[in-house]
Structures are given as C-alpha cells and as structure tokens.
Amino acid sequence: MGPGQAQVNGVACTHPMIVTVASFKGGVGKTTTAIHLAAFLQGYAETLLIDADPNQSALAWASRGELPFIVVDQWQAGAFATPHSHVVIDTPARPVAEDLALLATSCDLLILPTTPDILALDALALMVQHLAGLPIAPYRILLTMIPPYPSRAGAEVRDMLLTTGLPLFESGIRRYAAFQKAALAGTAVYDVKDAKAELGWQDYVAVGKEVLALALDVEGQSSEEEIGS
Ligand SMILES: Nc1ncnc2c1ncn2[C@@H]1O[C@H](COP(=O)(O)OP(=O)(O)OP(=O)(O)O)[C@@H](O)[C@H]1O
C-alpha cells in the first residue's frame, strides 16, 4: 500500500472527503470533534482543518501546541487544499440560514454533534427541521460528552433518537476531562497525560472509521453511477 493509504475493516481507503461539523447550539463539541476527526483522517491522507468559526477556536487550539495537520481560516483555505486531502470544516454555533444551506450542500458528510441533554436536543430538532428543506449531503448525529456510568443519559438519548429514525453514529464520545486538557495544551487527546486519554481517543477512532466507511459507500455509489451512465 502506498503512502497515505490505509485500511478500514480490511478495505483500502483513499477517497478524499469533505466533512463539516455543525450545530445550532454552542458548546456541544464541534471544535473538539473537528480536531480529533482531522487527527484521525491525517493517519490516512493529508488532512486540512478549515476553521470557519469567527471565534477561531480551532486556530487557537492549534496555536497553543502541536497538531499533526494544518489548521487554516476560511480565507486561507484555497491556498492549502489539494484534490487529495481530506478537509474537515469547523463552524460557528447557530449558522445563519444561507450559511447552513451552503455548508450542508458543499460537503460529503455533515456531522451534527449533540450532548445528551434537553436543550441540545431541542437545538438538534431545529437543525434537522432546517435541513429537511435542503438538498443536503448525508448527515449523521454524533452524541458527545456522554456522562460516565452509572448515568444512563447517553443510552436513553440514543434509544430516543433511534426511535425517530434519524441517522446516528453507532459510536459516541464519552465525557472525559482529558479533552479539556487537550484543548488547553493545544494537542490531540492522545498526547495528554491522563488515565482516560486513550479511551477518549478510541471513541474518536471509532467515529473516524464510520466516517471512512461512509466515504467508501459514496465512492461505491459514484462508480456504480459511472458504470450505469
Ligand atoms: N468529550 C468531551 N468530554 C469532556 N469535555 C468535552 C468533550 N468535548 C468537548 N468538551 C469540552 O466542552 C467545551 C465545548 O467544547 P467545544 O469547544 O468542542 O464545543 P463547540 O461546539 O465547538 O463550542 P462553540 O459552539 O462555542 O464553538 C470545551 O470546554 C471542551 O473542552
């Protein structure tokens, strides 16, 4: 296998992906997800993180330490993206309707992180309602900051979302202080000295594998279309 190639469940994967992370509510883990997904994808191919949030949280995270991929703002993006790189886009909370339409249609996958609490779920419902009127890329809801056992909040919200039929990542991200330490240190969570750092990283690895599996689906569909045309 050549550089930048790797396997997901035994399948070679190099398909370049544009993944956008968005939500209507602030503080649900968008930036943390964008950073760790970019770190995961960088293990497979050159990856660029575009910080499209005027708060520039991802750029600030990168400036504090060291990350294995480049972070740029939306104005610099054109100069860095190559046809072969994965691109992850971090966005501001509560995007205006036109921005949301653009974000949702100009990516291969939209990730909607949500925490398992009622305010975040209300915002998620609003987001899904907005998306319903748009010709959008596939999207997946990601449960983040799932509180540890014995809390049942994560499992209860997952069950509830599954009954709605909304698309949900099988994996979720647990709530670990290691993620806050990573943000402070400007690194990915696997570089943090914390007993739960590796568990936190493995949560994002599981999500990353689902993302790559979706990319392979998209690739499969487009080659089927090419054959059919
Ligand atoms: N899995 C997690 N476990 C514990 N803390 C987390 C986790 N994910 C994110 N956090 C913390 O929660 C806070 C919000 O996370 P983050 O900045 O990623 O959210 P956001 O959706 O990008 O916020 P904003 O809408 O302000 O851009 C941060 O302090 C972050 O360190």
Ligand SMILES: [Mg+2]
């Ligand atoms: Mg953010």
